Amino acid sequence: MTEGTRARLRWVIKAALAIGIVAAIVLPPSCVRRPTPATHVPPEVTTPTGGLRPVRVLIAENVSNARVSIAAPYMVEPWGKRARGKPAILAQCAPLREGAVQVTKTAIIVGERHFSDDAVHIRIERRAALTVDGRRYRGSLVVLRTGEDQLALINVLPIEDYLYGVLGGETYPAWPAAALEAQAIIARSYALWRMADRRGEPFDLHSTVMDQNYLGMAKEDPRLTAAVDRTAGIVLLFQLKLFRCYYHSTCGGHTEAVQEVFPDPPLLPLSGVACKHCKDSKHYAWKRVITRAELSEALSGRALGSRPVASLAVTRRTASGRAAEVTLGAAGASPAAMAASEFRLAVGPAKLPSTFFQLREVPGGYEFTGRGFGHGVGMCQWGARGMAEAGYSAAGILHHYYPGSELHRLY
Ligand SMILES: [Zn+2]
Numbered sequence: 001m002t003e004g005t006r007a008r009l010r011w012v013i014k015a016a017l018a019i020g021i022v023a024a025i026v027l028p029p030s031c032v033r034r035p036t037p038a039t040h041v042p043p044e045v046t047t048p049t050g051g052l053r054p055v056r057v058l059i060a061e062n063v064s065n066a067r068v069s070i071a072a073p074y075m076v077e078p079w080g081k082r083a084r085g086k087p088a089i090l091a092q093c094a095p096l097r098e099g100a101v102q103v104t105k106t107a108i109i110v111g112e113r114h115f116s117d118d119a120v121h122i123r124i125e126r127r128a129a130l131t132v133d134g135r136r137y138r139g140s141l142v143v144l145r146t147g148e149d150q151l152a153l154i155n156v157l158p159i160e161d162y163l164y165g166v167l168g169g170e171t172y173p174a175w176p177a178a179a180l181e182a183q184a185i186i187a188r189s190y191a192l193w194r195m196a197d198r199r200g201e202p203f204d205l206h207s208t209v210m211d212q213n214y215l216g217m218a219k220e221d222p223r224l225t226a227a228v229d230r231t232a233g234i235v236l237l238f239q240l241k242l243f244r245c246y247y248h249s250t251c252g253g254h255t256e257a258v259q260e261v262f263p264d265p266p267l268l269p270l271s272g273v274a275c276k277h278c279k280d281s282k283h284y285a286w287k288r289v290i291t292r293a294e295l296s297e298a299l300s301g302r303a304l305g306s307r308p309v310a311s312l313a314v315t316r317r318t319a320s321g322r323a324a325e326v327t328l329g330a331a332g333a334s335p336a337a338m339a340a341s342e343f344r345l346a347v348g349p350a351k352l353p354s355t356f357f358q359l360r361e362v363p364g365g366y367e368f369t370g371r372g373f374g375h376g377v378g379m380c381q382w383g384a385r386g387m388a389e390a391g392y393s394a395a396g397i398l399h400h401y402y403p404g405s406e407l408h409r410l411y
Contacts, residue, residue, distance in 0.1 A: 041410050042242060044196035052411060054139065055162045055191055056203040057214055059132060060153040061146065065102040067133050068110075068141070070095055072126035076110060079121040079142050080202070090115055095129075101143050103151040108143050118145045119202075121156070128217060130155075137216040138164070144202060154203045155216070159195075163187050163228045166212045168219030171381065179385045180227035181394035185407065186245050186379055187212055188228075189235040192410075193242040233411040236398055238269045245402060246270060250281040251380035252356045252372025254320040255401065261341045261355075261375045269402035270377055272320050277386025283353050283373030284382075290351060291365035298347045303328050303336035312366055314340070314359055322355045322376060341375065349373075378402065 047053045060066055074093050078086040091113055099111040107114040110122060122141045124130055130137045132153060139157025146152050155162075166187045171180060194211060195204045207214040236245055246258065258270035278284055296308040311329035315337060318324045323340035330336075340355040357370030372380075379401040387397045395407055 042192070042196055044199050045192055052159060053195070054156050055159045055195060055205065056142065057155045057157070057162060057205045057207050058152060058203040059137070059155045059207050059214075059216070060151075062150050062152075064149045064151065065100050066151075066153055067131075068099050068101050069097055069131040070099070070122065070124055070129055071097075071131075072124055072129040074122050074124045074129075074140075076113065076115060077121045077123055078117055079119040079144075083119075086117075090117070090120065101141075101151070101153070103143075103145050103149055105148050108145055108151070110143065119143065127161070132216075135216045135218050138162075152202070155207075159188065159191055160228060160232055162191065162214065164220050164225050165214045165216050165218075166191075167224035167228060168217075168221065169207075169213030169215045171224070173221035173223040175385050176388035177223075177227060177230075178388035178392060178394045178397060179381075180224060181231050182379065182384050182388070182397040183247075183381065184224075184228045184231045185234050185236055185394060185398060186247055188231070188233075189237075189242060189245050190247075192235060193244050196242065197244075231394065233409050234407055235410050236269075236402060236405045237408050238267065238402070238405045240406075240408075243267060243269065243405075245405075246375065246378035247381060247401075248372075248374030248376055248378065249380075250278045250283040250354075250371075250373045250382045251275045251376050252278065252284055252354060252370070254376075255378065255380055256318060256320050256322055256376035258377050260318040260320075260322070260324055261377055268404040271403065272377075273401060273403060275380045275383040275401075277384075277390065278372075278380050278382035280386060281373070281382035285371050286353055286369075288351060288353075288368045288370070289362060289365055290347065290368065293365075294351075295347065295365070298351075299328065299338075299343075302342075302346060303338045304330045304333055307331065307333055311335075312359065320356075320376070323357060323359075324355075 041052050045053055072095055075089050076091040077089055096111045102109040107116050108120055120143050124140045128138050130141055137155050138161040139155055142154040142156055144152040163184055167183060171183045198204045205211040254274050255272045257272040258264045259266045292309050300306055307330035309328055310331055313327050314323045315327040316325035325337050326340050326343050327335050327337045344352045344355050354370055354372040356372045357368040360367045384397045
């Protein structure tokens, strides 16, 4: 090799290294790490063969029957811990049109067939063939007998199919793609965390704000489905672990530290950050007047027992400025303190959208001047929308709302 060739080679290697380094910094997908042993699917959510187990979503409880249609042949199998030692298939059935599931003292009835089990799994091989009480679902259905004449219904389906329905329940198709992708990643991470958390229980997730709103296929939309598909398998981790990545509608200017609202310990990604992107939310700023009579009724049986509320004051605030504690007074009783988040839920989230309020006495009651909607912890959904409109990527949005967290592709 001549000296000239060597020099050219050195230059090419230097240039290649430089390009590689720059590419690693600027390429957007670089925010997603490749799978490593540490970021494999957590064992709590895998099947015995190592795959990701389906998610179990409670879609009805404390009902005695439900209207069910199944537009494909299906199998009824025993379900749960008592299934061991039973035949693998209890019945093979033709499609069920305008049928029902019901419960008696001794049996679960699916269509015309009686099963003397406490839990059966209606396994449907075809996707999206299930309708329960007029709403279509992907996946299959578990019927649990929970009392003499009560049953619970659990939709069992692959997590990515479930996420199509969660985005329908939690966001809007017209929102910018990066906001939808951030929501998909968070909904997936939350679901996986819950699946590990509730692995020994009959279901993983409620289909309401108790976990995440899930509407089956009712509000699926190609834009939402595409956001789920573009982020398939990507989750948010902190120190390589799933965590309960709370989120809420509108923070009103600053998100809240988790330990101020929930019985969780402090966690860096949930420590609260400033947010200047949720001003377009109709809940960004609000004003409510709540009368003493309304407060007395809502709080009856709590801190003051049945006494009417005579006074109300915020007696502690969090670092973000939200009310942390309120103190109630009543004639003939000593003042009683109450966590502001408990106070808000007792009064009702519709009347009191958040604990981010100032209080002023007015004739007959109190005027609450406040900001935001929801508990305030984790991602601000309207803030994510604003950040996406300002050009941030899903990764940029999530790193802002969950400081210290990292995106990983689990599968
Ligand atoms: Zn916000």
